[in-house]
Amino acid sequence: MADVQQGGFKRVWFITGASRGIGALIAEAALADGNAVVAAGRNAQAIVERLGDSPALLAVALDVTDEAQAKAAVQAAIDKFGRIDVLVNNAGFGLLGAIEESADKDVRRMYDTNVFGLLNVTRAVLPTLRAHRSGHVINISSVGGYRAAAGFGAYSSTKFAVEGITEALHAELKPLGIHATVVEPGYFRTDFLDASSLVVAENVIDDYDETSGAVRRRAVQINHNQPGDPKKLAAAMITLVDAANPPLRLPLGTDTLAAIAAKNAYVTQETDAWKDLSASTDFDA
DSSP states (O other), X not given: OOOOOBTTBSOEEEESSOSSHHHHHHHHHHHHTTOEEEEEESOHHHHHHHHOOOTTEXXXXXXXXXXXXXXXXXXXXXXXXXXOOEEEEOOOOEEESOTTTSOHHHHHHXXXXXXXXXXXXXXXXXXXXXXXXXXXXXXXXXXXXXXXXXXXXXXHHHHHHHHHHHHHHHHHHGGGTEEEEEEEEOXXXXXXXXXXXXXXXXOOOGGGIIIIIHHHHXXXXXXXXXXXXXXXXXXXXXXXXXXXXXXXXXXXXXXHHHHHHHHHHHHHHHHHHHHHHHHTTXXXX
């Protein structure tokens, strides 16, 4: 994406979930790279306390599930900086539990943030990107957005939705000069497995002890011991936006690369094994 000089800034980034974790680190990296940043989160004061007070920073209060708030936050960004060049849809949280263990209220709340909230913000930002015929929409997915696993089925389903949304956006926006990328981090050393970012299903069913139960126990063990360096993830976002031809998908972490390779191999093997039946359902020539 070509550099855009607006008020002396390289680009204007709009980042959701920017008060902590990966969102805050991406905001810090973007600011250090000479960009203006609109950092959005439920608590604007917490953003200022984390990122500091700077002419390049606009902290905005935003609950992504509120469409009116999303539109107001985008308008505030345009009023201050004149445009938005990069949207990072980062706000979201997880749910750990077997599908049967996952309560309806928890699943619906997660969809409201991870999927419908992402759509709210994206719809609010796209008019200004289209007006300038440039920009980049970056949707933060997960290794769980490419392959689901026991214990994270409901969460993965939200990220599968993000993947599908981004694929469609990529096709719809490319003719308008706008990029769309879905980023698929593996396990990074953040607070994602803490209670602040992960809901653990209250209902425990013994029959799932060897599957989702094992994942619950494993999550406790790996929390804050994950292999991914979140500062390197933030730096990768700068490289991504600077790329002339950014990818539709960007896996991050060797664990994600291994998971994608394993799933691709499994799908190929299974498709080959069942291809005769698969091909038998067309009308006869």
